Amino acid sequence: MTGYDQYAAAVRQLSARIREGERGAAAEAERRRDLHTGVTRLGQRLAAQEQRLGQLGAAAGVSPATDPAPGSGVEAGAGAAVGSGVDGDPAVVLAEAARLVDEVDRLGQQAEALAQRPALLPTWSPTARAVAVYVGCAAVGVLAMLVLLVANGIGVVDGVTLGALTCAGLPLISFVAGWLILGRWGRPALADTDPPRYAPLGFVICALLVPLAYCVTLLLFRLVR
Structure with a gap:
């Protein structure tokens, strides 16, 4: 092989290596672009999650803590991992971060549903909640009626007062208490409107149960005597 042939072969070999290096550099650049795109998307998702968390906290009456700009820490940290790869394969780091963001999404959906x-x-x-609340409040009114009945028996409360409270006062108080309870604890944290309180139904329940319990109690007393 002449010197020229050797020179040509060396040039071809060098050219092939250069092309191979260029292809590798292009692939590496593409990989880095994909990783940085993934980091940016994760940052956007975290920013949306933080915004929604703030809305949920405001609805629940919780003041959000002062934090860095949404997504900035994640983008910077993930960007450093992508750039250096010291702590492992950047693609693996990004995949793990994406998995955690997915988990946060799932937990956020559960929290919003709750x-x-x-x-x-x-x-x-x-409807069942309203009935249970009004019946419970009427039951408390019945207990108060029994106390007044005992007080009437020992002369502490006169019959007119007992009748007025049993027929009007205690039913009204029971109804108002149930109405307030439904408005306070029967309202979802994210509700935009007041919950249904079924006022006519609650009034009927309280207006019937307390006087009915009074009549039944008097009847039992007479039967016992």
Whole structure:
């Protein structure tokens, strides 16, 4: 092989290596662009999550803490991992970060679903919840009626007062208490409007149960005597 042939072969080999290096550099640049794009998208998702978290906190009456700009820390940290690769494969780091963001999304959806439920009897229907509350308040009114009945028996409360409280005062107080309870604890944290309180139904329940319990109690007393 002449000197010229050797020179040509060396040039071809060098040219092939240069092209191979260029292809590798292009692939590496493309990989880095993809990683940085992924980091940016994660930052945008975290910013949206932070904004929604702030809305949920405001609806629940919780003041958000003062934090850095949304997504800035994630973008910077992930960008450093992508740039250096000291702590591992940047693609693996990014995939793990994406998995964590997905998990935060899932937990956020669960929290939002819970925030759509009232604190009081959250799994019950609005009608069943209202009936339970009004019946409970009427039951408390019945207990108060029994106390007044005992007080009447020992002469502390006269019959007119007992009759007025039993027929009007205690039913009204029971109804108002149930109405207020439904408005306070029957309202979901994210509700835009007042919850249904079924005022006519509640009034009927309280107006019937307390006087009915009074009549039943008097009847039992007479039977016992």
